[in-house]
Every structure is written in structure tokens, then in C-alpha cells.
Amino acid sequence: xxxxxxxxxxxxxxxxxxxxxxxxxxxxxxxxxxxxxxxxxxxxxxxxxxxxxxxxxxxxxxxxxxxxxxxxxxxxxxxxxxxxxxxxxxxxxxxxxxxxxxxxxxxxxxxxxxxxxxxxxxxxxxxxxxxxxxxxxxxxxxxxxxxxxxxxxxxxxxxxxxxxxxxxxxxxxxxxxxxxxxxxxxxxxxxxxxxxxxxxxxxxxxxxxxxxxxxxxxxxxxxxxxxxxxxxxxxxxxxxxxxxxxxxxxxxxxxxxxxxxxxxxxxxxxxxxxxxxxxxxxxxxxxxxxxxxxxxxxxx
Numbered sequence: 001x002x003x004x005x006x007x008x009x010x011x012x013x014x015x016x017x018x019x020x021x022x023x024x025x026x027x028x029x030x031x032x033x034x035x036x037x038x039x040x041x042x043x044x045x046x047x048x049x050x051x052x053x054x055x056x057x058x059x060x061x062x063x064x065x066x067x068x069x070x071x072x073x074x075x076x077x078x079x080x081x082x083x084x085x086x087x088x089x090x091x092x093x094x095x096x097x098x099x100x101x102x103x104x105x106x107x108x109x110x111x112x113x114x115x116x117x118x119x120x121x122x123x124x125x126x127x128x129x130x131x132x133x134x135x136x137x138x139x140x141x142x143x144x145x146x147x148x149x150x151x152x153x154x155x156x157x158x159x160x161x162x163x164x165x166x167x168x169x170x171x172x173x174x175x176x177x178x179x180x181x182x183x184x185x186x187x188x189x190x191x192x193x194x195x196x197x198x199x200x201x202x203x204x205x206x207x208x209x210x211x212x213x214x215x216x217x218x219x220x221x222x223x224x225x226x227x228x229x230x231x232x233x234x235x236x237x238x239x240x241x242x243x244x245x246x247x248x249x250x251x252x253x254x255x256x257x258x259x260x261x262x263x264x265x266x267x268x269x270x271x272x273x274x275x276x277x278x279x280x281x282x283x284x285x286x287x288x289x290x291x292x293x294x295x296x297x298x299x300x
Contacts, residue, residue, distance in 0.1 A: 027102055027152075029144040031137075034096040040080035044247060045100040046119060047077040050137045054094030057085035058124075065124055065174045072132040072162070075124040075175070078103070078247055097137045101159070107199050109160045113191035114178065115167060117232050120198065123176025127166040136162075193218040193225065194232040201241050205248050206268045211237055245269060246282050253291040260287045 034056060051069045058065050061079040069089060075081070077100075088094050107116060115125070140158070143151040200217035201209070214237045215225035229237045249267040252258055258266070264275035279287050 026100075027105065027144075027156075028100045029097065029141050030100075031095065031097045031141055034083060034086050034094055036086060037083045040082040042080050042250075043077050043100070044103055044251060045077045046074060046103060046106045047081075048099035048101065049073045050097045050099075050132065050134070052095040052097075052134060053088060053090050053092040054096075055087045055089060056083055056094075056096075057087075058082065059084050060124060060175060061122065063175055067174075068126075070129060070133070071172075072127040072137075073124060073174070074119065074127070076103070076119045076122070079122060097141060099137075099140065099159070104199075104202055105156070107195060107202060109163065112160065112163045112167060113195045115163055115171075116195050116198070117191055118173075118176050118178045121176050121178075121232075121234055123178070124174045125166070126172040126174060127162065128170030131162045131165050131170070190228050191232065193220060194229055197225065197229050197237060198233075198240070201237070201244055205241075205245050206266055208270075209241060209268070214241075241268075242278055243282075246278060249275065249279065249287065250283070250290065253287055254294045260291075263287070 034051070034054065040059065049067060050072050051067055054069060056067050058067060059082045060075060061081065064084075067073050086094055106119075109116075119125070136158075140155050143155040146152075196217045197214050200214055204213075211226050212222045214229070215222040218225050220228070226237060229240075233240055235243075245267045249263050249269075252263045252266060253260070260275075261272050264272050267275070269275035269278070276286065279290075283290060285293075
């Protein structure tokens, strides 16, 4: 295969990997030598990074963070992020293992509600070293590449267990420390209700939705549920709903040739004019311009 053919094949693979069907992406693991990114990108996963033999600098939605080696880092990749620097440490070549967990799969993981809320608030967590090491990542990678359903299910269970262990103590928050502003974390029962509302939003993006509909997912009074959501997520449910609809629309623009008007309807916007206004305000360009730019670039 010639070099241009290899590049085209890589581009097609990456577009399939990041293909999003519910603004959530699909599960996958990659292991590679990290490369500086020419521009920010975003996709519908909770992304896990494990770096070996290097440190690296990320710009996450305009905030600069340094990731050390030997720690499992995780953040919501629905916000723009860019790898801007890689600093080798030692003689071995740098190696980065990325695990991509679809947002809906993450939201249905049990017993990690506090982590779910903080990551969707823009947090970036470093798990304790004891929770996950290079050998664990290698095993997960082999399980993923096996294409064996049972091994992949066990992998996901082990990942959930690792997150639960991290919540017992030892998470370092590089961004979005949940106790930094209030001095305390979200109460577990309240976090459970907020995650239930987030799930309802993600699963019903294309449908008309009111605050009362969202609150009904908890069984709580509408005003009380809306207050819980707004305090935890730092924005009202309706604004979060618009954010998630824009994620779905952006995904459909990139993965399909669906007309923009049809994408607006599939993403839950009541009119094309409403969709265009929200999209331009969020991304600084019309939908078709973003599609054209995406289709013209080579993903690496």
C-alpha cells in the first residue's frame, strides 16, 4: 500500500472510530506514540489516557493541564481538547494508551455518580496509581483486540471497579475539583437524581422536552429537581439539553451526508433557524462550513 493510500485508510478508520450515533461515540482502545495535535478536536466519549515514558501538555477547552506518566487520566471529550506538547522521559519511546468510553455507557455505570457529574462539568481526574498500571492497560487492550464479547464485558466491569476504587480516595483533580468551591461533594442521593436526569436527556434528545419531563425521571418535584440539576451541573437542564443536541448535530454532520435541515430535526431542534442560531453561537460557524472543513482534513 502506498503512503497516500495508507493515509486515506487511516483517515477512514478514524472517522469510523469516532462515528457518533447518539452524541456518544463507540467503545475502543488505541495504543500509540503520542503526537502533537495541529488543532483541537472533540468527540462523544469519556476519554481515558495512560502515558508511559513521557509527560504531556493538554489544552482542554482553553485550560492548560500537565499529564504525568503512570497515572490513568480521564475527562469528557465532548469539549475541545488538544495535545500541545510531549516531553520524553528516559530512553524508552513515549507511549500513550487511550480508552474511549461512550457517554451513555459511562452514565449507566453503577456507583460512580459523583464522578459522572464532575466530568460532565469539565473535570479532569487522575486516578490513584494503585488503581491502574501499565500491565492492566495492556490486558484491557488485549481483551479489546480479541473481539471476544465475554472478555470485552469483563473489561468494562473491571473499568467500573477501577473508577469505584478511585472514588474511595486518592483521585487528584487537575480540573474541576468537586470540593474546591463548596467545600463538600454532591450528596450521593442528589448525585443519583442528577445522573438520572442526564440519562433521560441523552436518551431522548430528538424529542420535545420540558423541565417537567426531565424532572419526572427522578420522581421529584419539578422545581426541586431543576435546582438540584442546576447546582450540580452549573447550568440549567434546558441549557445542558441544548449542549447535548449540538453534540449530536455535530456528530451527524461529520459522519453522514444527511441534509442539514434533517439533522436539525433529528437533533431535537424545533426549527432550522433555531438550530442555525445555536450552532453558530456555539461553534462560531454555520453547520455546512464545519462539515466541509471536517471532510477536507486528514485525521491522524
